[in-house]
Amino acid sequence: MIALTGTPGTGKTTVAAELNRLGYVTVSVDGLIEELGIRRSRRTEGEAIEVDTADLREKALKHWKGFEGGTVVVTGHLSHFAGATGSVVLRCHPQVLEKRLSRRGWDREKILENVRAEVMDVVLIEAVESTGWVQEIDNTHLEPSGTAAVVSGIIKGEKNNYPVKSRWAGELEKWF
Structure with a gap:
């Protein structure tokens, strides 16, 4: 089982749809x-729902035990906590990510929280700590079909020069 993860707005859902068209089984972590x-909780209305990631990992590992139906791609920004053997982390330049999240109608505080998470590699670090291997894809300028093709290549074990190693450290001052 592979996790397709990343900060909200990096293209996980769109790329998952493309992976489905390529014949992959995808499952939403939600x-x-x-x-x-x-177990989930929310402190106040409008606040993000918090998920017990330890509970997710434990129950997901039991859920997937013995599954022999090929590679399953679990998608979502918490998918790397769902018992994956490896993670593909979608990355996006902070300025492009801000525009994507703005188009969703998100409030400024929520946009900044997610852009800052991307700048600080939050999901990448979580994935490294949670799964056996991690591959980053900077899909800032890739079409969803191109990103899906790269993910497919990673799943198949192809060795290519993927658009990787996204570091936004030069963006820190703009977002904090």
């Missing part, structure tokens, strides 16, 4: 959280 009855 659906998995619901199906497995993972």
Whole structure:
């Protein structure tokens, strides 16, 4: 099982749809959280829902045990906590990410929180700590079909020069 993860707005859902068209089985981590009855909480209305990631990992590992249906790609910004053997982390330049999140109608505080998470490699670090291997893809300038082709190559073990090593340290001052 592979996690397709990244900061919200990096293209996970769109790339998952392309992977489906290529014949891959994709599962939304949100659906998995619901199906497995993972503990969730929200302090106040409008605040992000917090998920017990240890509970997610434990229940997901039991859920996937013995599964022999080929590679499953679990998608979502928490998918790397769902018992994946490896993670593909989608990355996006902070300025482009800001525009994508603005188009969703998100409030400024929520946009800044997510752009700052991208600048500081939050999801990348979580994935490194949670799964056996990690591959980054900077899809800032890739079409979803191109990103899906890269993900497919990674799953197949192809050795190529993927658009990787996204470091936004030069962007820190702009976002803090």
